[in-house]
Amino acid sequence: MFKIDEILLLENVIYFPDLDPFKSVLNSEGKTIKEFIDEIDLDKIIDDFDYCNSFIMGIDYKNLIMAIQNNPSLLNCIIAEPHIDQAYGGGGGVSCCFISKEHNEAVVAFRGTALNEWEDDCVGANQIDSLQQVNALEWYKSIYSKLHLEDYDVTVTGHSKGGNKAKYITVLNDTMTRCISFDGQGFSDKFMEHYKKEIIEKQKIIENHNVDYDYVNVLLNDIGKKTYYVGFNYGIGGFIESHCPNTFFNFKENGEYQLEVNTNGQPPEIQVLDQFINSLIRSNINEKEKTETTELIGQLVSKAFQIYDQENKVAEFINFFCDTVGDEKYQDNTAYIITFCIKYAKKNKDFFPSIKEILTHFKADDILKTISIFEDLINSEKLNKLIDLSNFLALHVHKVVVKMIKSTVKKNYNVKLSKNQINKMLIIISLVKHMLKTLELNMDGSDITLDNDSIIDEKCLPENLNIVVLAGGLSNERNISLKSGFEVYDLFNGDRNNNVILLDAFMGYGNEEIVIENAFLDPEKYTLERTDISLEIPDLWAIKKRRKDKSNSYFGPNVLQICKQSDIVFIALHGSNGENGKVQATFELLGIDYTGNDYFSSALSSNKMATKMFMINNNILTPKGYLLRKNEEIIEPMDHNIEYPVIVKPNNGGIGLGISIASGKEVFEKAVKEAFRWENEIIVEEYIRGREFSVGILDGVVLPIVEVLPLNHSNSQFGLYVSGEIMNRCPANIPEELENEIKETALTIYKSLNLNSYATVDFILKLDEIVYCLEVDSQPKIGLDSNFMLAAQSARITFPDFCRKSIELSLLKK
Structure with missing residues (x-):
């Protein structure tokens, strides 16, 4: 070659x-x-x-x-x-x-x-x-x-x-x-x-x-x-x-x-420039401001290179700078750049010396002079005093200030500024004054590096977080959720000096709504008391009766109030109420940061029929099926060109309740009746026999495939879930070509549903070696014995790694 x-x-x-x-x-x-x-x-x-x-x-x-x-x-x-x-x-x-x-x-x-x-x-x-x-x-x-x-x-x-x-x-x-x-x-x-x-x-x-x-x-x-x-x-x-x-x-x-x-x-000085630029981009306030700021920087640098070989280039560039940044569109962005440079130069003493060293190396005296002017202005006592002026004083000494700036710039730098240019700069200086108080810098300007082990990056996870772990709720998977909640709570409590409160989403804290000034001053007071948790299906009727305020609202007393006081809510909820997007939508309306996927992708993926239609429209193989609603006409499979046996299951939820195989009309009618006990919408789909697989995805990275092995029929109905997942095999024993096909399909579905945290996608391999996608879970079980964690551990991702990564992803979105 x-x-x-x-x-x-x-x-x-x-x-x-x-x-x-x-x-x-x-x-x-x-x-x-x-x-x-x-x-x-x-x-x-x-x-x-x-x-x-x-x-x-x-x-x-x-x-x-x-x-x-x-x-x-x-x-x-x-x-x-x-x-x-x-x-x-x-x-x-x-x-x-x-x-x-x-x-x-x-x-x-x-x-x-x-x-x-x-x-x-x-x-x-x-x-x-x-x-x-x-x-x-x-x-x-x-x-x-x-x-x-x-x-x-x-x-x-x-x-x-x-x-x-x-x-x-x-x-x-x-x-x-x-x-x-x-x-x-x-x-x-x-x-x-x-x-x-x-x-x-x-x-x-x-x-x-x-x-x-x-x-x-x-x-x-x-x-x-x-x-x-x-x-x-x-x-x-x-x-x-x-x-x-x-x-x-x-x-x-x-x-x-x-x-x-x-x-x-x-060279080290070029590395300093590299980190400066990345920090400047990463510290910006929001996406719109970031776009406008980078656009402005591009114009300024391009102009600097265009006038490189012109006479009196310092004066021309400063005039261009004043005219460009004076544009109303860029005033906020200019204030941000100046504020960032002031704060960055104070935190990173190597910044200006490094830039000067680069220019000295190339004998770029004119550009060096421009940088020196900028450095002098940033470190100037007069500038700092001007920034410290109140808006009232700046307004009443306006003519004096304009005259002073005009004279100083002409005398020191031989640059003539117009009154209009100075007026615009004064507006920017006023903005800088306020921004200096609020702007927080992201000093990590290093390049992002990716490798198979880089999915966990704890640099983005700060200390001293106020965390609410939200578990329980009112679903058939309530007990599994509580078990996961305690596992997450035990991890974060005391880790990195965090303050952690474990809340039961449905039962809440106390008997009624009260004013809680700061729950995190005494997190143990508001944390759910530890008890033995049975993994049997909970009696939801009895749980409703035990709630002190007798309300049927999904959030118990003081839950939302405490969540609003947190830095982040770790959602450890399972079942339809935790996965259908309603909790996430509530948090977004209230400005509460939370882990996991957003409300829309959660709602879409939790609806099995909606996900099925999405897969059909994207040419992804999935079992044929149709939707039935309670109190509407029951349509038989044959009317949809589906032969017996068929699967009948609730449209939401995932613990296996209400799922039946119907081999004929009489069994089908009983199966429909059983499924409607659990939900008002059910799915009827063709039954496909084969090997089952679960594919976990964390932050866009596909984890090793789990094969869901047949369960021991001697287990009780309520023991199947836990013992079954422990028995599963990871990584699955399948050919590399098949593994790649399943992983690529899972990732396509994950991205297309706009999932951006973690999820699982379930598949079945028909006896003729054709792969069908069954469903997507945007809030999969995350307990230590779950399929998801089995896959994560196979990828050398521990339970603490996963939990920290979940919070990191949420903070990065913010």
């Missing part, structure tokens, strides 16, 4: 300008690289001329051409399919497929998008998929088919934004052998979360090759292995040339070159 330097030379080919004496690959389809190079008259290339305002000079192109001429393998490559992305949102990115029949290799290369790099990617900091990425993937899939790339080893590569596209395609496609990214941007936190499974699977074939001082690859989260190289050929562009695709090469005589790995890796 081609070596890294050879891939990089091909990448540089697509940067050749369509300007005499050069010719773009866009106009060279079908030619070999040799034919393409031979058309360029080297004598006409002006050594010190910048052909594309990209800091790649004529002499750089000469060196690249001579290097390619020295490599017969590259010269024989065919320019098979050049392309420019002119679709909506494509940004005009150039790409090209090179084919080497000699090496049986295809290289699909993507170019960056020049001056839009920072603006595009700052906006992408709050996106999952961008139009440029989607367009690139669609084009790749089209040429893969058109050029029969399945006959070749495929390397996907790209520089800058092109490197980002190459990694994106690799994550979402299974056809390439490897991915080589040069100075490519990373991906947003949202992207890492959304495509976690795909990233874990694909990152082993992704390589990042970056110039050590490159400033673009610091954007967002990298995927795959990273190697850093010493940068060369810095000219008038200085620091900006760190991002030119030829900077990797240390050219010698006649096209000879060397790539030198920086054994120290990425």
Whole structure:
């Protein structure tokens, strides 16, 4: 296969300008690289001329051409399919497929998008998929088919934004052998979360090759292995040339070159810049503000690079800054950026020195001066006094303040600001004054890393949490829920200095509603008293009678009041009342944070018939079935083209009550009557005999499959649940191909139902080896002896790991 330097030379080919004496690959389809190079008259290339305002000079192109001429393998490559992305949102990115029949290799290369790099990617900091990425993937899939790339080893590569596209395609496609990214941007936190499974699977074939001082690859989260190289050929562009695709090469005589790995890796000052940007994005208040802030940052940085070679660039940039941030749309965002910088610089003393060190390294005196101005303003006593002024004083000394600022900026920085610009800045300073009191920084600016063991990340779980564990309730699974509740309570009580209250959702605390100022000052007082819990089906009629306030409302006395005082409610409820979304919807209306899935996905997945229709509409095999409602006409299976035997079961709930197999009409009528004892809606579906499987999913990661083994018929009805789950096998003893099929189907259902915490999906493998999906449980049993925890433990996830992860996921959503 081609070596890294050879891939990089091909990448540089697509940067050749369509300007005499050069010719773009866009106009060279079908030619070999040799034919393409031979058309360029080297004598006409002006050594010190910048052909594309990209800091790649004529002499750089000469060196690249001579290097390619020295490599017969590259010269024989065919320019098979050049392309420019002119679709909506494509940004005009150039790409090209090179084919080497000699090496049986295809290289699909993507170019960056020049001056839009920072603006595009700052906006992408709050996106999952961008139009440029989607367009690139669609084009790749089209040429893969058109050029029969399945006959070749495929390397996907790209520089800058092109490197980002190459990694994106690799994550979402299974056809390439490897991915080589040069100075490519990373991906947003949202992207890492959304495509976690795909990233874990694909990152082993992704390589990042970056110039050590490159400033673009610091954007967002990298995927795959990273190697850093010493940068060369810095000219008038200085620091900006760190991002030119030829900077990797240390050219010698006649096209000879060397790539030198920086054994120290990425310089510390660049790492500080990386962490600063990630912290800035992660500390923002909400999604709308985050989008607008990253958009603003992209505009400011892009402008800074555009005026790099202009005279009096400091004055021009400051004027541009004042005009842009003065826009009413960006006033809040500007205040956020300034507030963040003030607080961040005070917490991280290395920030400004690191930025200065980078600019000093490249002799970037003008940018250094701009940074120094900003640092002086942030640390200025006058600025701090101005921020501390009340709105009243600022209003009444307005003219004096404007005159003072105008004079100071002109005298110290030789920048002339208008009265209108200063007025807008004063509004922003007023916003900063308030934001300084409330803004909390997320100082973790490190890249997210994913591996098979990374599903648990306790860094996001703070200490001193006030936690309510909500269990019990009024369902047939009440006792199982209480058992789970005590297990969760025992884990969190005293862990990380947490304060924990265990509440019975239906019985509540006390005899009636009272005013409780702060339940967490004495959590034991409000915690459910520990008693022996029978795992038999509870007598719900008797439980209702025991409730002191005699109310039938789902939440008992003081439950919601105590929950509102918590930082998080850990929902350990099972059965229809805990799974149908009503508890979750109540909490969302009251602004109470809780674990598990949201109200809509919970309601949808708990309704077996709704989930069944969803699977049918998405071409997922599921047993045929129909819905019956109490007091309506009972329709027989034959009328729905379903033959006996059939399964009759309640539409909600999951403990197995009311489920019967009916082999004929008389048994069917009794089964329907029995099912209606438990619910007003029941499902009738075809009976499929086979092996049963349960697939747990935690935060988008599919756990090892559990095979639900046949139970011992000598067990009593009420003992089946517990002893049955203990007897199950994990991981299931099935072929790898079947395992992958079941896992992929489970994950598809999980994502499509918008589940985003944990769930189980149940399957049955028919005797003819066809897999059917039975149902989804958005609030599965989580006890130590449950199927879900059996799968989690097989994936080396302990019960404490799982419980902490559940809270972490909820806090991240918040």
